[in-house]
Amino acid sequence: MTTQNLLVELFVEELPPKALKKLGDAFATVLADQLKSQGLASAEAVVTAFASPRRLAVHVTAVAERAADKAVSQKLMPVSVGLDANGQATPALLKRLGALGADASVVPSLKRAQDGKAEALFYDSIAPGVALAPGLQKALDEALAKLPIPKVMSYQLETDCEMPGWSSVQFVRPAHGLVALHGSAVVPLKVLGLTSGNSTHGHRFEAAVDPVVLKDADSYAATLLKDGAVIASFEERKAEIARQLAAAAAKVGGGCKPIEDEALLDEVTALVERPNVLICAFEKEFLDVPQECLILTMKANQKYFPLLDTQGKLTHQFLVVSNISPADASAVIQGNERVVRPRLADAKFFFDQDRKKTLASRVESLGKVVYHNKLGTQGERVERVRAIAKAIGQQLGGxxxxxxxxxxxxxxxxxxxxxxxxxxxxxxxxxxxxxxxxxxxxxxxxxxxxxxxxxxxxxxxxxxxxxxxxxxxxxxxxxxxxxxxxxxxxxxxxxxxxxxxxxxxxxxxxxxxxxxxxxxxxxxxxxxxxxxxxxxxxxxxxxxxxxxxxxxxxxxxxLGYSAQEVDAVIAVHPAWGDMVRCLDAVRSFVSLPEAPALAAANKRIGNILKKSEGEGEGAAVDAGLFVEAAEQNLFAAMQATVPGANAQFDAGDYTASLQALAALRGPVDAFFDGVMVNADDAALKANRLGLLKSLHEAMNRVADLSRLVA
Incomplete structure (x- = not known):
């Protein structure tokens, strides 16, 4: 089977920057998955996504010209419906076979197999593999249909038919070009009113040639960079921006670093095709405004990267990621400095105006702001928060x-x-x-x-x-x-x-x-x-x-604890500050060889006490009523172990407390092997239930051990 690498590119107008990465990943993933599901690409095929402001593309390795034929077994109908009493095909069976392109000659070769309670007829055939062109068309249609488009727009296309006119197309942005190359051969496709070819467009202003002609699928990224001045890969473009930002900050000196903001970096990566980082500055007087205000306006409105000093304080310099690389960048720098100045002036004006009124003087106005139509105004909400805060504050600090x-x-x-x-x-x-x-x-x-x-x-x-x-x-x-x-x-x-x-x-x-x-x-x-x-x-x-x-x-x-460990600790409602220590104690306990048996015994004790409906509850354990050696030994072991475990619990050493109880495994196992709890003698039964009740309480102070049973 002949394979070649495949390249598909959809060339569009500027895509929404905050959605570009998702659009690029989805386009590549869905298209490649569709090719794999049709047998045109193997599961091992390498899929590379490309996404720039004006293109979505995908490169898939080892794509076949035609998928391999495959054996297909189709259920036809129950034997009782398909064959008459003489074993001859019924009209219903012949009609079904005809729909599949077969005739009565295949009836003797039909297989019989049990299907539920009835025996059914199955027709085995060879399905021819799909050719690349229709398979890729289906994959492309599916990829476009499943794009996570934030908002669809409609635009008009002139129809290509005998009756001239216009047709309406819906997509995230108007599409202007389609490339589909299998090796060096163009795969004929049609989508969004476009027909596939082997040429695309590069940078709006800096492309060396237009259109950019692609020799084959593998030369896509290199040709686009050389002839089109575009870094097609989103990740490569992002890495290049990060590299240039760091280099520019180092050039400024003083240990300055650009602000770290992954979302901003992604958005800027989606805005430029060929990044060029430039150093700009604003007047130092604006630094009197809280730096959060200046940083936010530069990031949110201008997509700039503020520079911070070694103390994390904002400097008067910032970095701009330009989409053009002129020989003299002074005009670009001055333009960005001129644009940001009114933004910073607005922030300074707001700050100065706000400080003319105290916070206390604004409290009354909160009563005019609706919080929720069923819960009143912000003023009423504030009163509720005050009441709750005072109650909590009184409890914590008087x-x-x-x-x-x-x-x-x-x-x-x-x-x-x-x-x-x-x-x-x-x-x-x-x-x-x-x-x-x-x-x-x-x-x-x-x-x-x-x-x-x-x-x-x-x-x-x-x-x-x-x-x-x-x-x-x-x-x-x-x-x-x-x-x-x-x-x-x-x-x-x-x-x-x-x-x-x-x-x-x-x-x-x-x-x-x-x-x-x-x-x-x-x-x-x-x-x-x-x-x-x-x-x-x-x-x-x-x-x-x-x-x-x-x-x-x-x-x-x-935090890394298992569902069982968490369930066991939460069940006993420990103090908030003790939860993690209790979980650590349970994790240490679970690693002990005695843990599974003790947890199982704990669950058994819980079931016994639940069925006893409170019998023995509150009764003191009377050692004089013990008959069996096993219950005497368990009582003695508890007297030797439980006080120490309780002391460790009270001291906050939950790990030691639980581990101390591991010594009870032998006596507990012996008790259940040799003692009948539900004795006929009511006093004896109540005494044994009281013993188990005491044991259950001692074992479950750190966590409900019964919940650790698999």
């Missing part, structure tokens, strides 16, 4: 922390009313911290206002001080309880109010800071703050608690 948390909660949302946050919503909280300092508030409150949204995403840092932790916890609890209380629950992959993120934030704060707080009490405090706004508090608590515990389980599994 009046001082409660007052600090109350002040922070009252002011934390006021920066939503500032011009800067109105222009850059991403700066909410951050600007509140700056304005709090300007108003003369303490650093503790300023940091807390800045941090109260944290953690905002997976991996984000937690608030830096206790006041920030309290208000962040109160803010997230208010959101969870409020939204669950009015029925705005997340469904499937839809979570418009980011309730999963808020719940995970609660989990991280409680576990990573080891706060001595009870989740049920926290939810109850939040419900109290809502009053009649939550019509069914009991139902809301029933929904919120398991929702948060699901996030706990997921969080702990993400």
């Amino acid at each position: 009046d001082v922390l409660a007052q600090s948390a109350d002040t922070t909660a009252q002011l934390a949302k006021t920066d939503l009313l500032t011009d800067m946050v109105g222009e850059f919503p991403e700066l909410q909280g951050i600007m509140g911290g700056y304005y709090a300092r300007h108003d003369g508030l303490t650093e503790d409150i300023a940091f807390a206002i800045e941090d109260h949204y944290k953690p905002r995403f997976a991996g984000d840092e937690l608030p830096r001080n206790t006041t920030g932790l309290v208000v962040a916890l109160a803010d997230k609890l208010e959101t969870l309880v409020g939204m669950f209380g009015i029925g705005n629950l997340p469904t499937g992959d839809k979570d418009p109010f980011a309730l999963r993120r808020h719940a995970l934030g609660v989990v991280r704060i409680l576990i990573e800071r080891g706060l001595p707080l009870n989740l049920s009490e926290l939810v109850a405090a939040a419900l109290k703050a809502f009053g009649a706004l939550v019509p069914n508090p009991a139902k809301t608590q029933e929904l919120v608690l398991p929702f948060v515990y699901e996030r706990i389980a997921g969080y702990l599994r993400d």
